Amino acid sequence: MTGSVVEARIRAAKQERAGALVGYLPIGYPDLATSIEAAITLTRHGVDVLELGLPYSDPVMDGPAIQAATTKALGNGFRLRHAFEAVREITRASPDVPVLCMTYYNPVLSYGVERFAADLRAAGGAGLITPDLVPDEAGEWLAASDAEGLDRVFLAAPTSSEQRIRRATELSRGFTYVVSTMGITGARSDVDSAARTLVERLRDVTDEPLAVGLGISTGQQVAEVLGYADGAIVGSRLVSALGEGLDALADAADGLAEGTRRR
Amino acid sequence: MTDTLAPSPSGTGPYFGAYGGRWVPEPLVAALDELSAAWDELRVDPGFRDELAALHRDYTGRPSPLTEVPRFAQHAGGARVFLKREDLNHTGSHKINNVLGQALLTRKIGKKRVIAETGAGQHGVATATAAALFGLDCTIYMGEVDTDRQALNVARMRLLGAEVVPVTSGSRTLKDAINEAMRDWVTNVATTTYIFGTAAGPHPFPAMVRDLQRIIGDEARAQMLERTGALPDAVLACVGGGSNAIGIFTAFLDDPGVALWGLEAGGDGADTPRTAATISVGRPGVLHGARSYVLQDEDGQTVESHSVSAGLDYPGVGPEHAFLADSGRATYRAVTDAAAMDALRLLSRTEGIIPAIESAHALAGALEVGRELGPDATLLINLSGRGDKDTTTVARWFDLVDRGAVQE
16 A cells, blocks of 8 residues: 555665664653653664554563563553653654554553544554554454554564465555564574565565564664565664663664665 | 263354454464364364373363262352362362363474463463373463462472473563463464463463363263252352353353353452452453453553452453353352452361362352352352462461461
8 A cells, every 4th residue: 555654764765775774662661751752862863663662561572671661661650642642742853754653452442443543643653563463353453544544564473374474464554564583572692584584475475565573683683684674673672772871772773773774 | 971072152262252362463373273273173083082081080080079068058048059079180170171181282283392371370280280291391480479379389380390480570470470471482382382271362272271171060060960950050160260160151051040150359349459350340352362351441551450369360351251241141240358268268167178269259159149049049169179279378367377387
């Protein structure tokens, strides 16, 4: 589908450089104001697409670094309305960088799927990444995202069947999230060769952008991934850097963005 | 002989009305498909059924007895009261029924490692037991709060050769143990089966666990007919995730004259924040892979549950129970910690049977329902587990041990 700013941004990055850097940070960590400032910092240090995590009580896809951050955000009083406030402020400060929210599904369901989609769009958000919503259960979200013109990012995994890969790419808009390895979020010393194989399988069925996530933590890994994919998604490395402060975050983003320069 | 794996009137999933399904990360779908396909084959495979039946008979000690408890019944409005004695199973609860089936399934699909979550420790002990029996590697995830209050079960699991991992995230109870087990499964799915302990979670677990637990009700229904010549007026069971309850309910779903009662853990009271009465006070949502009732705040964040019973201390519930509640076929009521503990002591003193705190919730419910129904009624209670594991908690609650004898 045309009209996705996320897709346009990734395609432009692929044309101009090796590809796009997608940067994840949770909203509300270490507190709401700092998390907004941190996201804006990323947009000024080479991040092409922002993935803002909505803290959730039961994050089954997240490893220790992100769990610790989102637990802290919840402890500091994160509420769902803060997500819309954060998206509004970040997109106002950095209108050229599209913002996707990464959220487990129950908060969306609880808020009301249509209402969530309308409020996200009104705040300037580009769409959702839904780690625990598979296309099989996504009927309501497919309708709401169509109605609001929002992107929707589904996951493809090394264990996904051909049929499921095809369906994930057909229904995703913006990009398809290629799960690099069987596991949860967190830095890994080498990004699994399964990622390359999976991207090749996906390439057989789609021309839409493919971004690889899980385990990427260095500029070198970003460069490797962009050798075969359109985007590289980094989360835990940025969350850990933010734990040391905004300067450390900016340095980390710069280092990762190095990997997007065409070699 | 009853057909213990007969189809349920509620169907085979993945949906029970508006509930159930698979709300999981994509990397787990292939493993769930594998389990579904293997279970569809096994449940009608005569070899599997013979093997499971032999294990039930020679290892677990089934059929479990039906015990009439007249001295206890005097406190329940004079109704006749029968207990289905799952507490007498090997490992001390109904959990073994499910675990043996899933361990056979694990062997069939050729995996060498099993993982499980546990709350009170009963499912963990049962899984560690089956792993020892079948020579499988075993890792059990247990919230740190529960490893403290169920220390004896931790020791039992380790003695059986399992690795027990105390979970320190979130509320450090059963829900967080499930999160951690799911993270392990996502990472190790190629070699590992997740033996889910209750009739909740993503498809096929609610239907598969139900199928493996329905032997409780199939036996009990035949035993009641043989003993009393009639079906009971009410069947009662405690509900956390709901596996023992669905296990005894299923045989009676098509008997409209039999009232089905699920007793939830009310904690301090279902009208207080310290409760685990998910159907009574929760609302529909998604947790741990299924759509069902969930204890959640207005943002959809899971609310921490509270119950004196570790096995019922869970903010979710199996999707078939959500369906039975909405349809009106079963009724769910909350029992407070205090009422459950009083019922535990009452059964101990009147009948010489010390029940698990979980099962004591069903006993407390029966005291109420019996008084409501009057002396002509017959009640069947699923006594899902025995109370040995709870001795420390009970001793503290009733101040039964001389000062200094219980270590903090």
